[in-house]
Amino acid sequence: MHPQSKQSNQPRSRAIDPALLDQITGDEALAWANAWSADTEASLTALGSPLAEEAARLRSDIRAALDTDARIPYVLRRGDFLYNFWRDASRPRGVWRRTTLPEFLAPETEWEELVSVDTLARAEGEDWVWKGATVLPLTQDRALLRLSRGGADAVTIREFDLHTRAFVADGFRIDEAKTDVSWVDRDTLLVGTDLGEDSLTHSGYPAQVRRWHRGTPLAQAEEIFRGEASDVAVGASYDPTPGYERTVITRALDFYTSRTWVDGHELGLPLDCSAVPYKQWLFIIPRTDYQPEGATIPAGALAVTDLERFLAGERDFRVLSDLSDSGAVEDLSLTANYAFVTTLDNVSTRIERITLGTWERTDVPLPPASAAHIVATSPLDGDEVWLNTSSFTTPSTLSLLDATAPDHPNAVKHAPALFDLSDTAGLETRQHWATSADGTRIPYYITGDFSRGPRPTLVGGYGGFEVSLTPSFSNVRGIAWLSKGNFYVQPNLRGGGEFGPSWHSQAVKANRHKVWEDHRAVLEDIVARGYATPERIAIRGGSNGGLLTSGALTQYPDRFGAAVVQVPLTDMLRYHTLSAGASWMAEYGDPDDPAERAFIETWSPLHNVASAPAYPPALVTTSTRDDRVHPAHARTFALALWEAGQPVDYFENTAGGHAGAADNEQVARVEAMIYTWLERQIGDTATAERTQ
Numbered sequence: 001m002h003p004q005s006k007q008s009n010q011p012r013s014r015a016i017d018p019a020l021l022d023q024i025t026g027d028e029a030l031a032w033a034n035a036w037s038a039d040t041e042a043s044l045t046a047l048g049s050p051l052a053e054e055a056a057r058l059r060s061d062i063r064a065a066l067d068t069d070a071r072i073p074y075v076l077r078r079g080d081f082l083y084n085f086w087r088d089a090s091r092p093r094g095v096w097r098r099t100t101l102p103e104f105l106a107p108e109t110e111w112e113e114l115v116s117v118d119t120l121a122r123a124e125g126e127d128w129v130w131k132g133a134t135v136l137p138l139t140q141d142r143a144l145l146r147l148s149r150g151g152a153d154a155v156t157i158r159e160f161d162l163h164t165r166a167f168v169a170d171g172f173r174i175d176e177a178k179t180d181v182s183w184v185d186r187d188t189l190l191v192g193t194d195l196g197e198d199s200l201t202h203s204g205y206p207a208q209v210r211r212w213h214r215g216t217p218l219a220q221a222e223e224i225f226r227g228e229a230s231d232v233a234v235g236a237s238y239d240p241t242p243g244y245e246r247t248v249i250t251r252a253l254d255f256y257t258s259r260t261w262v263d264g265h266e267l268g269l270p271l272d273c274s275a276v277p278y279k280q281w282l283f284i285i286p287r288t289d290y291q292p293e294g295a296t297i298p299a300g301a302l303a304v305t306d307l308e309r310f311l312a313g314e315r316d317f318r319v320l321s322d323l324s325d326s327g328a329v330e331d332l333s334l335t336a337n338y339a340f341v342t343t344l345d346n347v348s349t350r351i352e353r354i355t356l357g358t359w360e361r362t363d364v365p366l367p368p369a370s371a372a373h374i375v376a377t378s379p380l381d382g383d384e385v386w387l388n389t390s391s392f393t394t395p396s397t398l399s400l401l402d403a404t405a406p407d408h409p410n411a412v413k414h415a416p417a418l419f420d421l422s423d424t425a426g427l428e429t430r431q432h433w434a435t436s437a438d439g440t441r442i443p444y445y446i447t448g449d450f451s452r453g454p455r456p457t458l459v460g461g462y463g464g465f466e467v468s469l470t471p472s473f474s475n476v477r478g479i480a481w482l483s484k485g486n487f488y489v490q491p492n493l494r495g496g497g498e499f500g501p502s503w504h505s506q507a508v509k510a511n512r513h514k515v516w517e518d519h520r521a522v523l524e525d526i527v528a529r530g531y532a533t534p535e536r537i538a539i540r541g542g543s544n545g546g547l548l549t550s551g552a553l554t555q556y557p558d559r560f561g562a563a564v565v566q567v568p569l570t571d572m573l574r575y576h577t578l579s580a581g582a583s584w585m586a587e588y589g590d591p592d593d594p595a596e597r598a599f600i601e602t603w604s605p606l607h608n609v610a611s612a613p614a615y616p617p618a619l620v621t622t623s624t625r626d627d628r629v630h631p632a633h634a635r636t637f638a639l640a641l642w643e644a645g646q647p648v649d650y651f652e653n654t655a656g657g658h659a660g661a662a663d664n665e666q667v668a669r670v671e672a673m674i675y676t677w678l679e680r681q682i683g684d685t686a687t688a689e690r691t692q
Contacts (some may be wrong), residue, residue, distance in 0.1 A: 012039065014642045021635040022578075032653040033635060035623070037168065040619070040649040044676045046651050051676050052428035058480055059672035061418075063089075065475040066664040070416040075104065075386065077378040081141035083377070084111070085130055086093075092663045093117035094130050096145075105412055105673060114165050115145065121574065127655060129157045136160070136183050137240040137380055144172065144189075150625035151657030154178050174218065176425070177626075180235040181208050187214040190236040190247070198229070203583035205233030209249060212592075218432060226260070227251045232583040244279050245565060252585035255465065256287060272290055278379070280482045281356070282307040284317070284598070285329055287501040292317055294550075300328030300500030302341055320354055320361075328500030330468060333374040335383040336405040340374055344468060346430070347443055347498050351387075353406040364406045368396060371470035390473040392422060392429045392488070393449040419478040427482060428449050429471065434525035438515040440494065440506075444522050445471060446531060448487035456486045456682045457532035459523065459560070463493030463515040464544035466504040476667075480675035483544075484683070487531055493518040493548075509589040510599050516551055523559045524579055535561040535616075535644045536682045540674075543629055543658065544567035544587075550605035550637055557615040562681035564674055565620045567629050567658055572604035573597065578630035606633075609640040617647040619677050621670065623656040647676065 009564040016032045023029050023289060031501035045055045056543045067089040074083035076370055082104050087094040095118075097111040119130040131146035132285040141162050146155040157179055159171030174181065178196035184190060187645055192206025193199070195218070201207045207229060210221035224247075227234040227680040232252040239246045249261045257271035272287035283304050284290070292315030297303045301322035309316065321329055321341050330349075331342040349372045351364040366372045373399065375386040383403035390396040399409035421427060426449035433441045448455060448630060458481055462469055469490055492498045495515045508516040523539075526532055539561040541549040546568020553563045573591045589596035601607060622634035632653065641648035651660060653670060661667040679685050 006573045014639060016639065018636050018639060022517075022630075022632045023640070024526065024631060028267060029635070030654075032652070034153070034633075034640070034654075036650040037652050039522050040651045042675060043649070043682065044673060049652055051680055054679070055672055055676040058675060061479050062476050062671050063664060063668035065418045066667060068416065072388075072396055072413045072415050073104075073109070074375055074388075074398065075099075075131070076376045077381050078135040079381065079386060081112075081140070083133070083135070084283060085132075086111075089664075091116065091118050092665055093121055094411040094663075096130065096133060108236050114162065115160065116250075117147075120547070127662075129655075129657070134181070134183065134369065135477045136186060138536070139186065142168070142171075142186065142248075143556055144183070148657065150655040151178065151623070151659060151662040153657060154627055154628040157181060170215075171211070172214065177256065178205050180209075180233070182237040183240075184211070184238045184247075185240075188212065190224075190235055190238055191218065191221065192236065193218075199235055200229075201227070201231050201582070202229050203580050205580075205583070207231065207234055209234055225249050225251075237395055239277070241279060241662050246277065248277060249477050255583060256278075256586050262307070262311070267310070276332060276334075277307055277358070280307055281305070282310050283332060283339070285332070287505075298322050299502060302329045302332060318359060320359060321352065328503075330497070330498065331374060333385070334378045334379050335377045335385060335403045336379050337383055340403070340498070342373060342384060344470070344498055347445075347468075347470060349470060349490055362406050363667065364401070364409065367394070367397075371472060375573045387658050390415075391471045392445065392459070392473065392490075393427045395421075395473045395475075415473070416475075417473075418475045418476070420481040422480075425449065432525060432529065434491075434518075434521040435495075436514065436521045437512065440514075440518070440523055442491065442493065442518045443498075444489055444491035444525075445488055446489045446526070448482060449485050450511070452485050454530060454532050454536065456484075456678075456684070457489060457526060457538060458486065459489040459526070459539045459542050460545070461491050461493055461506065461519055461539065461548050462520075463491075463495035463518065463546045465495070466497035466501065467544075468492075468496075468497040476671050482672065484681070488523070489526060491519065491522040493522075495544075508587055509596065511586065512599070513603055515548060516555055516603065519548060519552060520556050520559055523556075534559055538562040538564065538678050538682050540564040540566070540678075542568070544569065546570070546629075546634075547572075547605065549610075550618075551603055553615055553618055554602070554608040554610070558611060562678060563612075563616060563618045564678070565618055565634070567622050567626055568620070568633055569607075570605040570633045572600050573606075573607060575633070578632060579626075580628050581630070606640055609637070611644040611646070615641070615646040617649070617681050619649045619651070619674065621651045621653070621674070623653045624663075625655050625662075626658045628658040 013516050020028050072082045075084050081098040085235045095111045096115040099111050117130050124290040127150045129148045131148045134144045136142040143160045148155045154176050156176045157174040159168040179193040183192045189212045191212050192209050194355045208226040210223050212221040212582040234251050236249045246263050252258045260267045260275045274285045276283040288299050302320045303317040307316045333340040342354045343350050353362045370389045370391045372389040375388045385401040387401050395415040398413040399411045401409045430448045465470050509552045539549045546565045549563045549565045550568050550570045591597045618632050620638040621632040638650040661670050
């Protein structure tokens with residue numbers, strides 16, 4: 001049904017023993033991946049290719065958009081300073097820097113540069129990628145820097161002196177691992193990391209916590225807590241709030257259940273209940289209805305009680321936020337005297353300020369038809385709140401909010417629109433609802449110029465891990481797709497968190513198939529409303545979204561014309577043995593359990609590839625340095641498609657981690673390739689070629 005894509009790489013043999021593809025940096029696997037990747041890029045960008053000029057222009061435009069100095073420098077307060085990490089054309093790896101509030105609000109901000117990752121990488125001969133910093137609370141004179149080789153989740157941690165702007169020669173240092181670390185004081189850390197045998201869970205995360213004092217070997221540090229190898233992870237944090245200093249330890253049993261201890265006292269909450277101790281209070285968000293002492297705290301609601309009374313056995317909670325079936329709490333952000341609660345109501349954002357102690361509520365005013373989130377607060381430094389708002393057609397605005405006067409957010413920075421958003425562009429966003437196979441109504445947003453009739457349509461999607469997809473602005477998407485008059489669709493599939501925990505739980509394990517039923521319903525609704533024909537629809541998703549798109553390819557290939565499958569999970573019969581896969585069994589099921597394996601086999605994309613019917617063309621991408629979703633998922637799926645005679649292109653970035661790219665140049669390269677490939681498959685160029 002689908003025309004084979006025009007691929008210069010198709011005649012070349014891709015044959016290789018699939019077992020070799022598990023060897024992430026094995027010579028044969030890398031040679032195979034690099035050769036196919038080079039062919040994929042060459043087919044789109046080589047001289048003589050119809051799209052070569054457009055691909056080069058697009059890459060340049062995307063890089064310029066990513067590097068522009070007009071972007072918003074998002075900040076995080078620590079003490080007297082606002083910290084920011086910044087990449088641009090001259091500093092592609094980025095610089096960690098800081099400034100003061102008056103400087104930040106000035107027309108031209110003067111920054112104090114602390115760490116140049118480019119300079120550090122050159123000096124040390126390492127492919128360093130910035131992964132963040134943790135400033136020592138209260139004194140704010142030291143920081144723990146997290147640096148990754150090539151963008152992997154595993155990081156090295158090094159202590160940095162914020163006065164001298166240099167690494168501490170004999171300071172704290174932790175070798176490359178998936179490490180959890182928290183300051184206790186200047187000379188003490190709480191650490192979970194790889195210390196050899198029995199120190200990690202089966203998922204590859206810390207299984208124990210140690211209290212590490214300066215000047216002593218980490219391996220000899222006191223172990224203060226140990227979980228089980230079957231846990232996802234164990235983590236600890238120290239709360240330095242004056243008068244409420246405490247150690248909080250969380251043992252994640254799986255992705256959605258955990259046990260929490262405060263200063264050695266287990267809270268004893270339901271295992272699916274999130275807990276946040278702050279000052280004299282305990283905030284909770286249950287994933288299923290919780291009924292302490294006859295009261296009911298609905299799933300997805302926020303409730304609070306006095307922590308000391310709770311530890312003494314009382315269960316007198318006050319419900320602070322409950323949207324019932326129309327949404328749930330998305331975020332709890334705390335300042336010195338207030339709680340800011342972000343909720344979704346029919347995929348529309350609402351933010352309330354709640355006064356701690358009196359629990360009085362005040363709505364924070366938001367622009368209509370926008371999505372908003374709290375970027376940062378710093379409870380140790382007062383009631384300052386940084387708020388970001390945007391929509392599919394409105395660039396981000398960063399506002400400074402004084403929590404004592406939430407009615408008057410001060411817009412301080414505006415992101416630029418680097419494509420046409422004037423009235424003549426005709427861009428608008430609509431929300432529609434499709435009906436899934438079991439009758440559930442599935443919302444989706446569609447953005448574009450509705451005056452032009454059916455157009456090439458790109459459909460995103462995720463549908464997993466209780467992740468909510470809300471409206472957001474993207475210059476990359478605008479430059480590469482919307483500016484051509486095309487449509488972009490963002491569906492809110494079950495498995496996400498848009499309508500609370502039950503929206504997610506309806507589509508896990510044995511009910512995983514509902515994610516694809518929702519996705520298929522959206523695709524069919526797009527066609528029924530006249531926005532596009534199936535052959536002019538492309539689907540795109542990464543990670544769990546890559547599972548979505550690879551599964552769609554094998555289940556209903558006649559409903560769309562192309563698929564972009566990024567850093568995907570595809571081998572679902574052994575995903576739990578690859579990289580961090582064991583941590584996701586609460587989402588997908590256990591392939592070693594015969595009953596659960598039976599339903600996984602029905603939709604595991606790798607195991608359902610067939611030579612007929614003809615699939616639409618697929619572009620499969622991954623990163624060699626992805627230590628979260630093993631690159632073998634993408635490699636073996638692309639190979640299986642090729643062996644089945646299905647049209648497939650493959651690209652593997654040698655750096656970038658799970659994000660697929662480590663810097664702006666890599667992002668521009670990958671995004672330009674993807675959008676050029678999409679144009680070739682379903683764009684106006686493809687239509688013109690097919691009618692010739």
